[in-house]
Amino acid sequence: MKIKVIAPIISDIFNKEMLEEFSAYASSETKVAVANLSYGPASVESExxxxxxIPNFLEKAKEAEAEGYDGVISNCFGDPGVKPAREILDIPVIGPCEASLLITSSLAKSFSVVTVLPNVVTMIENISKTTGVSEKLASVRYVNIPVLEVHEKDRLKAALYEEMVKAIEQDHAHALVLGCTGFMGVAAELQAKLKDNGYDVPVIDPAFAATKMVETLVSMGVKQSRLTYMTPPSKQRVMN
Amino acid sequence: MKIKVIAPIISDIFNKEMLEEFSAYASSETKVAVANLSYGPASVESExxxxxxIPNFLEKAKEAEAEGYDGVISNCFGDPGVKPAREILDIPVIGPCEASLLITSSLAKSFSVVTVLPNVVTMIENISKTTGVSEKLASVRYVNIPVLEVHEKDRLKAALYEEMVKAIEQDHAHALVLGCTGFMGVAAELQAKLKDNGYDVPVIDPAFAATKMVETLVSMGVKQSRLTYMTPPSKQRVMN
Amino acid sequence: MKIKVIAPIISDIFNKEMLEEFSAYASSETKVAVANLSYGPASVESExxxxxxIPNFLEKAKEAEAEGYDGVISNCFGDPGVKPAREILDIPVIGPCEASLLITSSLAKSFSVVTVLPNVVTMIENISKTTGVSEKLASVRYVNIPVLEVHEKDRLKAALYEEMVKAIEQDHAHALVLGCTGFMGVAAELQAKLKDNGYDVPVIDPAFAATKMVETLVSMGVKQSRLTYMTPPSKQRVMN
Amino acid sequence: MKIKVIAPIISDIFNKEMLEEFSAYASSETKVAVANLSYGPASVESExxxxxxIPNFLEKAKEAEAEGYDGVISNCFGDPGVKPAREILDIPVIGPCEASLLITSSLAKSFSVVTVLPNVVTMIENISKTTGVSEKLASVRYVNIPVLEVHEKDRLKAALYEEMVKAIEQDHAHALVLGCTGFMGVAAELQAKLKDNGYDVPVIDPAFAATKMVETLVSMGVKQSRLTYMTPPSKQRVMN
Amino acid sequence: MKIKVIAPIISDIFNKEMLEEFSAYASSETKVAVANLSYGPASVESExxxxxxIPNFLEKAKEAEAEGYDGVISNCFGDPGVKPAREILDIPVIGPCEASLLITSSLAKSFSVVTVLPNVVTMIENISKTTGVSEKLASVRYVNIPVLEVHEKDRLKAALYEEMVKAIEQDHAHALVLGCTGFMGVAAELQAKLKDNGYDVPVIDPAFAATKMVETLVSMGVKQSRLTYMTPPSKQRVMN
Amino acid sequence: MKIKVIAPIISDIFNKEMLEEFSAYASSETKVAVANLSYGPASVESExxxxxxIPNFLEKAKEAEAEGYDGVISNCFGDPGVKPAREILDIPVIGPCEASLLITSSLAKSFSVVTVLPNVVTMIENISKTTGVSEKLASVRYVNIPVLEVHEKDRLKAALYEEMVKAIEQDHAHALVLGCTGFMGVAAELQAKLKDNGYDVPVIDPAFAATKMVETLVSMGVKQSRLTYMTPPSKQRVMN
Structure with a gap:
């Protein structure tokens, strides 16, 4: 199985870490490739x-299908372009937010997301509504660290831990979802630290969740429903 | 008050009728201008x-604010670009779908939307969920006529009437919303025909609803909340 | 267009200010008249x-229609008599609570109402449920000032501001609705003060919202659905 | 225990049957009295x-408490006056609709109400929303027989049976609630006829349900919460 | 009427108090018997x-029906075995949690449950979801006292009172439900103490609620719907 | 990774096919073992x-953990014993119903389950409620074939196909879930037949979904939250 992970940003600074992480998430039978955009924003932190x-992401996703990939991940927690890509591709397209929310729903009666900035809170809540699991979303918290600074891992982990404890104590979260695909390589450590402090709760890495969801769908031989994601009618479409 | 109506399509074939219709909808104190896109699709019938x-719509919306307009309408029933435009503009931005669903909610316990194609049904249902009125949405029906053929008014009106009666009889709709901003100039006639046939229910023209909603917000001196629609952080953004 | 605003109370102390305020809210094409009740309570602060x-309100509303008015507002935030008046009138009947909740829904993902007394909190929550927007209602707060004392504007504004900040900080409200039609002439000042303090959120005056909603419906040529608000069957009805 | 049943109508034609029926519903330890209004409508079939x-019902309810009754029933399926009466009385006040919906909720995953006329359908749906059990309400159906004709028992039973079968077969109702307190003395026979035809489902008589709910509350020593139903503030209130 | 109360535990230490309490709850026309299990857990504090x-409870419930009882109560707040018992019995089967939640729904817009341990919180929330009243459940709080220590009445009452005040002040509960059937004989005293301290809210004893609900159903001649609780197909079933 | 699949029935007739199927579902790195019960029912078709x-399933699940398995599946679509097993095990425990509903939620806006008998419809609906995805459940349909007859594959496939088409056409399902773990080896063929007939929708095999969900959780290093599934307190528990 071949999976293409597309970071919907022009920066390639995450690519190396992304390739390492996704290769570790995937089963040994899965081949992972990563890509970023030719045009678009440096990071995704707003509608x-x-x-x-999205426009260039859709081009890259279409290319991935033409190259023979079996599935595509839009590697940003806002799941940008997932819905339109599902309309134009015949292979599974997965967003890390939706995948995380669904997998976490099998582990706890409620969960909180901890993300980067207040700017994306409503966006994440809206995904929970259209995914259908908004009842279980206890809260969306944020560390107030921009995406392009999340590589400062110690500062990030300290801030995440603080918000996670608040999510459990104040918002009654029973599980935690990391709300940015830039939060790489910290889930296991945070889960262990929480457990050491008396909170035996799962911490979900969204990129990991997206990888397993794509592998699941490909191996099951299923893809998005054409009744929900219909093929767009033919027409003139002028790119800039 | 000056309102800019932006049709998020490259075709200008609707512009003349749009200008006439929106000018008629607006109060005599409001000045309306219309525009269409420089690049993008010929019509909007899918995610x-x-x-x-959306990218060119956002540029046009930004221009409208710079030109001194008091409010902007994204003139397509899928409300494309409304959320990101609210983030980057300081004047009200309104979509016809959201405006129609809210105004209709004051008239009836339930309503149906009748739109163009099955492709956009889920999109409209998702708007009802994030707007918060999905409980009142009895159904989304469609006439199976592409946007670029809706100028055939007799065929359109016959098809709309048929689906409207089904919405009332089978889906228990108590009011009706026209689900395409291309359905211009037919609401009053359809409302009258329904009444003549025993169905005394309101029929909402979405472009009309969007016009009155923008006028309402401008005259009340309010605009989108900056807590829901925060200003995007500064960063590099490369346009194609 | 002619609009009749009926204060459902026997006191006429608000009439002069009401006439001034509603005339200012309405467009220049709209003629406003105000009235109060012949019998009933001095103020409305309970079920x-x-x-x-309601009984005398319904008589006054019926009179307004006979006098040729195009729309009626029940000028109390509990929307008293709106539902039965819709059954017996053929012109739009609007309540300030419903109108405010719907208009505010287009501005923010969530909102709080700040009202007079704890006595009316459940009533307002119930209106949000039957209007269909209860998901967006973050909280109903109150200033603990009876209706007949709300003319003490400085005390009122200080109390409203305090609760508004709590609604934003503690209840995650992204917009605010004044929860009493006696709170006249304070919305713009409170919105400005909030903005000066870092909260760029809309503050909705319910009487203003009701005025624009009636004007919207009258100009669109729509009224309440006869399927939701059916004409009452003929029968003997003995008034006291 | 003494219970006062107040029919909120000026007609006394139901009083004799009401006294017989309620006396049969009540336990042998409960004393039942019935009353009707001095002014108001001949029947209740609309908002x-x-x-x-409601105004005269509230006077009669207040009198009942002064006379030493332990509980009051508003004997109409729209539960008129129940909320305001709970504010001004210190004894339990019960409406047949709310009582029926709650008791039926313990018997089946879903239920339908079969009522008199289409005019009251939305009213009943709204009660289910504020009671909190709207998820279980499969449908509200009607026999199209006015309240003042429901004494034609054979016609009534035939019409009810027909709608009940439709509720089960088409709306997936698993239990049935008679949606008018004028439908006296037919529940057991309809339940038996349904069972004979393969539908082993409960049929709830709303007057019976209201009686048992009042008896339950009085015997448990509880009444409405003063936080939900606060005592109205003192003020001038002019009756007609 | 004869009611069998089955405590789904092997311990018989509650039986004497249970018989006294349930006999006091029941009307003078009802005959109560109590029983406990032959095998199973000493108390019920987890899934x-x-x-x-449940297996032995179902045997005891089946026996009760064979002995001529008219109704059965599963005397634990988790309502264990109620659903399967409804499938195999032709008499009403009631659980204290469901009965309490429904009866309390007629008294207040919201309520909290105060139970024994955190272990059963999710279980109680799930019952509120399948019963259909989860919207009204403000919170489930706990006193952190195991079932087998609830006989220490002074400690229990102090802990319950403290959580009840928090439920009102912090969670906006307008009524309170005791969340363990071992909390016998304390509801009235707690209700009085709350009232003395300014909280005039009902406190519901779940065993009392279950008793009145069974009596209600038996006297109304109704039982669980066979469409929701179908008779299990015949097959081999091997008991341990 | 080692997974134990426990069929919660005394019959071993499905074991051979189960082992073949689950081995095919699992990745090459996963070792699957199957087991059935020592006591209990021949099939599961009711509460x-x-x-x-459940009691013997819990013993078998506990054994599996002691034997070093990394995850357990309760192989019945009612997910029997999943919740209590999560309390007493420190490895992931998965039910096919919950796993299917969550995975299908990433593929379509709505879905229907097609199960064996009407007896289990409410049970499945209740799982959708506690899982949190009930909004997306279009319907639960059934083929009216008992579990022990589902090995008649041609009859089964014909009946499933018929109900699937009804689910799409009448209930607006956009994806389909096989509602019995005995429906082995038919999903792919049914998906292909539906596609050939114009319905390009995913068909989910619940045993396949459960396998991928367990593998996902084990590889991610997460298990059920101890806040939702707390360890049961120590006490005497007498087995029969």
Whole structure:
């Protein structure tokens, strides 16, 4: 199985870590490739950034299918372009937010997301509504660290831990979802630290969740429903 | 008050009728201008078309604010670009779908939307969920006529009437919303025909609803909340 | 267009300010008249008061229609008599609570109402449920000032501001609705003060919202659905 | 225990049958009295009728408490006046609709109400929303027989049976609630006929349900919460 | 009427108090008997305990029907075995949790449950979801006292009172439900103490609620719907 | 990774096919073992059967953990024993119903389950409620074939196909879930037949879904939250 992970940003600074992480998430039978955009925003932290990243993401996703990939991940927690890509591709397209929310739903009666900035809170809540699991979403918290600074891992982990404890104590979260695909390589450590402090709860890495969901769908031989994601009618479409 | 109506499509064939209709909808104190896109799709009938129309729509919306307009309408029933435009503009931005669903909610316990094609049904249902009125949405029906053929008014009206009666009789709709901004100039006639046949129910023209909603917000001196629609962080954004 | 605003109380102390305010809210093409009740309560602050004010409100509303008015507003935030008046009138009947909740729904993902007394909190929550927007209602807060004391504007504004900040900080409200039609002439100042303090959120005046909603419906040529608000069967009805 | 059943109508034609039926519903330890209104509508079949019956119902309810009754029933399926009466009385006040919906909720995953006329369908749905059990309400059907004709028992039973079967077969109702307190003395026979035809489902008589709910509350020593139903503030209230 | 109360535990230490309490709850026309299990857990404080207590509970419930009882109560707040017992019995089967939640729904817009341990919180929330009243459940709080220590009445009452005040002040509960059937004989005293401290809210004893609900159903001549609780198909079933 | 699949029935007739199927579902790195019960029902088709199968399932699940398995599947679509097993095991425990509903939620806006008998419809609906995806459940349909006859594959496939088409056409399902783990080896063929007939929708095999979900959780290093599934308190528990 071949999976293409597309970071919907023009920056390639995450690519190396992404390739390492996704290769580790995937089963030994899966071959992973990563890509980023030719045009669009440097990072995705608003509806505005999402709007600007989607056109090129759709081109890259279409290319991935033509290259023979079996599944595509839009590697941003806002799941940008997932819905339109499902309309134009015949292979599974997965977003890390939706995948995380669904997998976490099998582990706990409620969960919180901890993300980067307040700007994306409503966006994540809206995904929970259209995914259908908004009842279980206890809260969306944020560390107030921009995407392009999340590589400062110690600062990030300290801030995430603080918000996770608040999510459990104040919002009654019973599980935690990392709300940014830039939060790589910290889930296991945070889960262990929480357990050491008396909170035996799962911490979900969204990129990991997206990888397993794509592998699941490909191996099951299923893809998005054509009744929900219908093929767009033919027409003139002028690219800039 | 000055309102800019932006049709998020490259075709200008609707512009003349749009200008006439919106000028008639607006109060005598409101000045209306219309525009269409420089690049994007010929019509919007899928998530894919929406994704392609939004970048230039955002540029046009930004221009409208710079030109001194008091409010902007994204003139397509899928409300494309409304959320990101609200983030980057300081004047009200309104979509016809959201405006129609809210105004209709004050008239009836339930309503149906009758739109163009099955491709956009889920998109409209998702807007009802994030708007918060999905409980009142009895159904989304469609006439199976592409946007670029809706100028055949007799065929359109016959098809709309048929689906409207089904919405009332089978789906228990108590009010009706026209689900395409291309359905211009037919609401009053359909409402009268339904009444003549024993169905005394309101029929909402979405472009009319969007006009009155923008006028309402501008005259009340309010605009979108900056807590829901935060200003995007500064960063590099490369346009194609 | 002619609009009749009926305060469902026997006191006429608000009439002068009401006429000034509503005339300012309305467009220049709209003619506003105000009225109060011949019998009923001095103010409406409970389900009990609502029950006592409705019979005479319905008579006054019926009179307004006979006098040629195009729309009626029940000028109390509990929307007393709106539902039965819709059954017996053929012109739009609007309540300030429903109108406010719907208009605010287009501005923010969530909102709080700040009202007079704890007595009316459940009543307002119930309106949000039957209007269909209860998901967006973050909280109903109150200033603990009876209706007949709300003319003390400085005390009122200070108390409203305090609760508004709590609604934003503690209840995650992204917009605010003034929960009493006696809170006249304070919305713009409170919105400005909130913005000066870092909260760029809309503050909705319910009487203003009701005015624009009636004007919207009248200009669109629509009224309440006869399937939701059916004409009452003929029968003997003995007034006291 | 002494229970006062108040029919919120001016007609006394149901009083004799009401006294017989309620006496049979009540346990041998309970003493039942019935009353009707001095002014108001001949029957309750609209929001308009409800509005007109409530003021005198509240006076009669207040009298009942003064006379030493332990509980009051508003004997109409629209539960008119129940909420305001709970504010002004210190004894339990029960409406047959709410009582029926709650008791039926313990018997089946879903239920339908079969009522008199289409005019009251939305009213009943709204009660299910504020009671909190709207998820279980499969449908509200009607026999199209006005309240003042429901004494034609054979016609009534035939019409009810027909709608009950439709509720089960088409709306997936698993239990049935008679949606008018004028439908006296038919529940057991309809339940038996349904069972003979293969539908082993409960049929709830709303007057019976209201009686048992009042007896339950009185015997448990509980009444309405003063946090939900607060005592109305003192003020001038002018009766007609 | 004869009612059998089955405590789904092997311990008989509650039997004497149970018989006294239930006899006091029941009307003078009802004859109460109590029983406990032959095998199963010493108390029920987890899904695991529930699973272990149900098989013998079902045998005891079947016996009760054979002995001529008119109704059965599963005397534990987790309502263990109620659903399967409804499938195999032709008399009403009631659980204290469901009965309490439904009766309390007629008294207040919201309520909290105060139970024994955190272990059963999710279980109680799930019952509120399948019963259909989860919207009204403000919170489930706990006193952190195991079932087998609830006989220490002073400690219990102090802990319950503290959590009840928090439920009102912090969770906006307007009524309170005791969340363990071992909390016998304390509801009235707690209700009085709350009232003395300014909280005039009902406190519901779940065993009392279950008794009145069974009496209600038996006297109304109704039982669980066979469409929701179908008779299990015949087959081989090997008991341990 | 080692997975134990426990069929919660005394019959071993499915074991051979189960082992073949689950081995094919699992990745090459996963080792699968199957088991059935020592006591309990011959098949699970009611709440009653579920109650009887759970005690021995819990013993078998506990054994599996002791034997070093990394995850356990309760191989019945009612997910019997999953919740209590999660309390007493420290490895992931998965039910096919919950796993299917969550995975299908990533493929379509709505789905229907097609199961064996009407007896289990409410049970499946209740799982959708506690899992949190009930909004997306279009319907639960059944083929009216008992579990022990589902090996008649041609009859089964014909009946499933018929109900699947009804689910799409009448209930607006956009994806389909096989509602019995005995429906082995038919999903792919049914999906292909539906596609050939114009319905390009995914068909989910619940045993396949459960396998991929367990593999996902084990590889991610997560298990059920101890806040939702707390360890049961120590106490005496007498097995029969």
């Amino acid at each position: 505005y950034d999402e709007a600007l990243c | 894919y078309d929406e994704a392609l129309c | 009990y008061d609502e029950a006592l004010c | 308009y009728d409800e509005a007109l019956c | 695991y305990d529930e699973a272990l207590c | 009653y059967d579920e109650a009887l199968c």
